[in-house]
Amino acid sequence: MSLLRAAVIGTGFVGPFHVDAIRRGGYAEVVAIAGSDRERTRARAAALGVAHATTDVGALLADPAIDVVHVCTPNRTHVELATAALEAGKHLVLEKPVALDAGSARGLVDLAARRARHAAVALTYRGYPMVRRARELIAAGEVGELRLVHGGYIQDWLANPTDYNWRLEPDTGGASRAVADIGSHWFDIAEYMTGRRIEAVFADLATFLPRRSRPVGGAALAFGAASGPTEDVEVHSEDAATILVRFEGGARGAAVISQVSPGRKNGLSLEIAGSRTTLDWDQEDGERLTIRGRAESRILTRGAEDGPGAGPGIPSLPAGHPEGWAEALRDLLRPFYAAVASGARPPADPAVAPYPTLAAGARGVAFVEAVLASARTESWVPIPG
Numbered sequence: 411m412s413l414l415r416a417a418v419i420g421t422g423f424v425g426p427f428h429v430d431a432i433r434r435g436g437y438a439e440v441v442a443i444a445g446s447d448r449e450r451t452r453a454r455a456a457a458l459g460v461a462h463a464t465t466d467v468g469a470l471l472a473d474p475a476i477d478v479v480h481v482c483t484p485n486r487t488h489v490e491l492a493t494a495a496l497e498a499g500k501h502l503v504l505e506k507p508v509a510l511d512a513g514s515a516r517g518l519v520d521l522a523a524r525r526a527r528h529a530a531v532a533l534t535y536r537g538y539p540m541v542r543r544a545r546e547l548i549a550a551g552e553v554g555e556l557r558l559v560h561g562g563y564i565q566d567w568l569a570n571p572t573d574y575n576w577r578l579e580p581d582t583g584g585a586s587r588a589v590a591d592i593g594s595h596w597f598d599i600a601e602y603m604t605g606r607r608i609e610a611v612f613a614d615l616a617t618f619l620p621r622r623s624r625p626v627g628g629a630a631l632a633f634g635a636a637s638g639p640t641e642d643v644e645v646h647s648e649d650a651a652t653i654l655v656r657f658e659g660g661a662r663g664a665a666v667i668s669q670v671s672p673g674r675k676n677g678l679s680l681e682i683a684g685s686r687t688t689l690d691w692d693q694e695d696g697e698r699l700t701i702r703g704r705a706e707s708r709i710l711t712r713g714a715e716d717g718p719g720a721g722p723g724i725p726s727l728p729a730g731h732p733e734g735w736a737e738a739l740r741d742l743l744r745p746f747y748a749a750v751a752s753g754a755r756p757p758a759d760p761a762v763a764p765y766p767t768l769a770a771g772a773r774g775v776a777f778v779e780a781v782l783a784s785a786r787t788e789s790w791v792p793i794p795g
Contacts, residue, residue, distance in 0.1 A: 414438035414751060415475055419467060419491060420482030421445035421454040424505060428480045428532075429458050431740040436723020437747035438478060444470050467491065471498040478750060481505060484582050485590070489514045492529075496521050501750050502529040503743065506594055508771035510584040512779050512794070515772035522768050528756045530746040531771035533598050535678060537738030539716035539726075540699040544603045544682070544689050552701070553684025559600055559655070559663035561690075563592040564677040568649065568669040572623045578645055586778045587647035589615070592678070593667040593781070594774040598766070599680060600665075601773070603691075606657045608777070610792045613784040615648040618670055653781060656790075697732060718744050742766070 416438045418428050429440050442462040445451030455463035464470055471479065471494055479495040480503040481488060489509045495502050502522065508531055509515035522529040535541060547553070567573060577583040577591055584590055601607055623640035650668040657663065668674070678693035688702040697712040712733070717726035718741050726741075727733055745764035749756070760769035776793050784791040 414477040414747065415441045416478040416480065417442040417444065417470055417473075417476050418460075418480045418482060419444040419470070420480075420505075421447070421451050422482070422484075424532075425480075425482040426454070426458055427736060427739055428482055428503070429460065430736060431743050432480070432747075434724040434740045435744045435747050436721065437744070437751050441476065442470055442473075467494070471495055471500065477501060478503065478747070484576055485510060485584050486582050489518065492518055493521060496525050496527050496529065499525065499527070501527050503532060503746065504529065504768070504771065505532050506771055507584065507590050507775050507778065508768060509775055512772065512776045515768070515775040519768045519772050522756070523758075526755055528746060528750050528765075529768045530743070530765045531768060531774075532739065532742070533595065533602075533766040533770060533774075534735060534739045534742055535595055535599050535693065536602055536766055537740070537742035538691075538693070538696050539712045539733075539741075540691055540697060540710070541599060541603060543710065543716060544691055544699055545605065547689065547701075548603060548682065548684075549605055552687060553682060553689060554686030556604055556606060556657065556659060556661040556682070556684050558683040559604060559657070559661060559680060560665065561596065561600075561680040562666035562668070562677070563596045563679075564666065564668045564671045564674040565592065566670065566672045566674050568619075569672050571619050571621065572640070574622055574624050574640075578622065578624075578647060580646055583647070584778075585647065586782055588649060588667050588669045589613075589651050589653075589781050590778045592669065593651060593653070593665065594778060595678060596665050596667065596680070597777045598770065598774055599678070600655070600663065603680060603689075604657065604661070604682060606659055606661065608655045608663070608793060609658050610656045610790045611777070611780050611784050612654040612790045613781040614652050615781075615785040616650045617645055617647070618649045620645055648785075651781065651785075693735075696734060696738075721748070 416432050443455045443460045444464050451463045479500040481491045492504050624643045626639040649670040653665045655663040681690040690700045699710045713729050757763045760767040780791045780793045
């Protein structure tokens, strides 16, 4: 099998993990990295062993030898870069949020369909084996009639006024921060696990740190405090959110979203209660899935049957050897690359796609917009579509 050729645009936090996931997936080689800063891009390419580094995205997209482009850049650039990649005939992997507004997100969905390109969104938590197992159990009737879904996504990396990142700036990150950045993952996993759409939300947003210290010159930090000279700036996006949700079919739910809770690093969790049993999963102990019943409870752990199965690339580790986020991204992308390598057209119905499509990303943008509207109006707001 000849390898596909992939390029990654973005040299920040998540780009290198895409490089790793592509390589370990076994379907493609990474032939180029693009970034906005020449020296940083060259250094990142050298560190990752990628032969070509460039700041000329136009030339990269014009290269007919490149099959797939990953867009791993700040939020405001997603639509422009994704559009250019699709127009150039490339298959696409796009970080979320796919756009800063629902109209632009729908435009990307339509463009990918017109260009007949496979286009995936990096909704990484779908790649966890026990998330997929929970989805299968719920679909098979394990929990019975769905009643309540609750949990949250709680972090601490912006807990101090000296913590700063481009996500705090609306022009770059968008009007929402905590909800768009991590709340959208909770929303996606809640819908993915249950197989039910969330129809409406009632949200309350809070900015506990209305002023922060920004590095002079606007340097963007990732998961760290500002160093060197700083300036005091006003913050307009939310640090945290509490969100009530209503599912199709009548189930109810609630989520707590926070980037300012000391000691909580990446606490994505869901508890799904039905008429028979309750399932709960916590990303920080992601290889376990608990099934709770009135008479007894049991813990399921990742087994051989939960791996990606036969195919190219690095296999899953045997049970008992912990896997995590990086492997989830690898396994999320594997079916996308398999589909591209097969030459098959993208499925017309995103519900049957073996990977999260741009339609799933557009759902996330619609969720964020509904949350913002609910917080403004202090009312229930439906999620379109």
